[in-house]
Amino acid sequence: MTRKLFIPGPIDVRDDVLQKMATPMIGHRSKDASVLQESISKKLQKLFYTESEILLSTSSGSGLMEGAIRSCTSKKAAVFSCGAFGDRWYKMAVTNNVKADLYKVDMGKAIDPEMVDRVLATGEYDLITIQHNETSTGITNPVEEIAEVVRKYDNIVFCVDAVSSAGGVKIEVDKLGIDILITSTQKALGLPPGMSICTFSEKAIRRAGTVEFRGTYLDLLDIYKYLKKKNYQYPSTPSISHMYALDYQLDNILNEGLDNRFERHQAMAETVRAWAIKHFKIFTDQNHLSNTLTVIENNQNINVSQLNSKLMEKGMQIANGYGDLKEKTFRISHMGDYQIEDIQNLLNTIDEILGF
Amino acid sequence: MTRKLFIPGPIDVRDDVLQKMATPMIGHRSKDASVLQESISKKLQKLFYTESEILLSTSSGSGLMEGAIRSCTSKKAAVFSCGAFGDRWYKMAVTNNVKADLYKVDMGKAIDPEMVDRVLATGEYDLITIQHNETSTGITNPVEEIAEVVRKYDNIVFCVDAVSSAGGVKIEVDKLGIDILITSTQKALGLPPGMSICTFSEKAIRRAGTVEFRGTYLDLLDIYKYLKKKNYQYPSTPSISHMYALDYQLDNILNEGLDNRFERHQAMAETVRAWAIKHFKIFTDQNHLSNTLTVIENNQNINVSQLNSKLMEKGMQIANGYGDLKEKTFRISHMGDYQIEDIQNLLNTIDEILGF
Structure with missing residues (x-):
């Protein structure tokens, strides 16, 4: 798969x-x-x-x-x-x-x-x-x-x-x-x-x-x-x-248009941020948030590896925190050719797994 | 093409x-x-x-x-x-x-x-x-x-x-x-x-x-x-x-078998060498000839670039000499997944172009 x-x-x-x-x-x-x-x-x-x-x-x-x-x-x-x-x-x-x-x-x-x-x-x-x-x-x-x-x-x-x-x-x-x-x-x-x-x-x-x-x-x-x-x-x-x-x-x-592409990335980022704020906390200084990647602070102490295993069974994959930030944070990227619906679908699936 | x-x-x-x-x-x-x-x-x-x-x-x-x-x-x-x-x-x-x-x-x-x-x-x-x-x-x-x-x-x-x-x-x-x-x-x-x-x-x-x-x-x-x-x-x-x-x-x-593969390369090399000796001269010391590539001395003063242009029209390409050896030599590689027939087909096409 x-x-x-x-x-x-x-x-x-x-x-x-x-x-x-x-x-x-x-x-x-x-x-x-x-x-x-x-x-x-x-x-x-x-x-x-x-x-x-x-x-x-x-x-x-x-x-x-x-x-x-x-x-x-x-x-x-x-x-x-x-x-x-x-x-x-x-x-x-x-x-x-x-x-x-x-x-x-x-x-x-x-x-x-x-x-x-x-x-x-x-x-x-x-x-x-x-x-x-x-x-x-x-x-x-x-x-x-x-x-x-x-x-x-x-x-x-x-x-x-x-x-x-x-x-x-x-x-x-x-x-x-x-x-x-x-x-x-x-x-x-x-x-x-x-x-x-x-x-x-x-x-x-x-x-x-x-x-x-x-x-x-x-x-x-x-x-x-x-x-x-x-x-x-x-x-x-x-x-x-x-x-x-x-x-x-x-x-x-x-052909997509550069401004359209950049706006799509921003919209995907805003979708992930809104979800992150609702359920967790954003790790990164809020004045300097990335439009291609959101790093989320795991303040709910979920098991990130386990979440990812369950996501993988459903055909999706996110990233654990980098290096020392493993399990303390996790990362969702929203870049390339994904559409808002792909991001929304991922977030819904995480909600389902975590019982939000 | x-x-x-x-x-x-x-x-x-x-x-x-x-x-x-x-x-x-x-x-x-x-x-x-x-x-x-x-x-x-x-x-x-x-x-x-x-x-x-x-x-x-x-x-x-x-x-x-x-x-x-x-x-x-x-x-x-x-x-x-x-x-x-x-x-x-x-x-x-x-x-x-x-x-x-x-x-x-x-x-x-x-x-x-x-x-x-x-x-x-x-x-x-x-x-x-x-x-x-x-x-x-x-x-x-x-x-x-x-x-x-x-x-x-x-x-x-x-x-x-x-x-x-x-x-x-x-x-x-x-x-x-x-x-x-x-x-x-x-x-x-x-x-x-x-x-x-x-x-x-x-x-x-x-x-x-x-x-x-x-x-x-x-x-x-x-x-x-x-x-x-x-x-x-x-x-x-x-x-x-x-x-x-x-x-x-x-x-x-x-799956081809390593010995079979190496023998195939040797057979392709021998085919090219025999052709080269018949019409030109091999540039390289005959005691140390490569089984993947033959460099031919252009002792007939053919126009190598022109030969290659004509070959390209027929869907094939060889290489001119490297650097200072351009036009003085030309190179035919015989490696990878080519078969003897591919090599023979190339040589026949060159013969046709050059009127051999």
Whole structure:
């Protein structure tokens, strides 16, 4: 039985999109491959409101997060973390011998733009990283306010992890001055996992040119240069199946209309929040709630694992809390191609199981 | 029109295998994901004649090549190159600040085991890399003889790129003492590109433990530890579509019978070689010919690009020479699930076009 996945990725993929994963192969050095990538790039530029070049990487979102911090930190990176994925970015810096400091806030809280201001005012840093959407806590950081702070300083490369939000929430890359926006296929874009995506600004390109040891496979500049020189092709063989599915799904997304899509995500989020407030409590700071994922505090002491087992018998699945938050919280994702009715159906089923 | 690809990857994928790429999603932290990976690992251990643990990486083969040389070089790497992919391994070392020396032979020649012996006798190195099959020149290096040399020395981590041969040619990993054998999905395994595979020996595991900056996403030890701790799961979200297709295709491969499969590849190679000798000349040293790919010297001064255009009109495609060898050579791959008749049909079509 196929299960409806309300976990924060992978999520369900529409049948017509899945079928595109079964497209017959083409050579990655063929004209067809160039045409395919150019088509994808143009559509992603619309989705991200940017004129920056688009890079794909056959890797999970983590691959490009690592590539970004390593390729573009010359002096030192300021890593702002409000959960597990912020911490992961710091680990990537450390394991690559990239100088970085970690600035953390409590789980469930958002990054404070004033903290970003204080940190950047030291003049020690030339790159910052934040999560647009922190998958472990359901925070959407105030990216507009943080962007305003970043713009006060010269020469800061601004990296944003939007793995669990891009495609479901409006992020205006150029207007905000984001240099590297990173996402991957298996979340709000509604595709299978296996490919990650980023924008790569002129400032980021110039910066990477000053960094000595950037590696190869995840070196954003190496990918960019090849793409430019070889008419939208990649230095090594990409996942052509994902490229076909992505190109097709971007049509679906643009046909739905970006504003419609973002509104649908907001409506799904509001439905889950209303239910959560009625029966439990929302774990996350209410001023910074995510439109793609809700993290609920288990103040009723239900057995989350047991609830999930029963849901699975009924063909659905939610996520337990992340790491130390297991059983203390649980997570419901509402992203990709789900409709309000799918969300309502899930919540009704939980009500039934828990006797609400 | 779908084209039959006789390029050295991606190659044609059988329809039933392509359909597995469209399998609905599962959570990558679910029991189903663990069961799937364990099944894949057991089958790949049979294919590679090894008890070493199997690691998958959502990346091209280049990703794991870089991960191997970076994760496991403590003193210095000796990179033996007989073509473009050997050179690429050296570039990966340099861009990661990994100490390495490059030992090259002329294009079309194989790595000489005596050269390996002389190099290792210096005592400077603790890791070596070779291509089992060099995709730019059609060389299959004498891996058995090189393995015999490597065994004379203590504590050498032996890395072998079998991206364009594993699955089509017998490589007995444990018997040869290969520590890290690397391949990817889109060549002799007969799958779409997007996932790479390696074996990871106890010696390689111990060595990686002594290396400080291994990065994160391509760090073989990080992947290995997570796999062991979390019951065959991965630190970041893998390409589940590829895992389903790989698991299924490995059954096809094992059902064909490994010896049958390797013999089929040899028969296809012999067919192409006989044709090449009749009309052209084989570019590659005749003592080290590849069973998955033949590189033909264009001593008739045909226009290779034009030949390929005409082939494409007839629904087939071969590859021009790699890099500087363009037009001077051309390449016909014979790997994956092609049968002798497919190869014969290609050669007949070329004959027709060229008026042989």
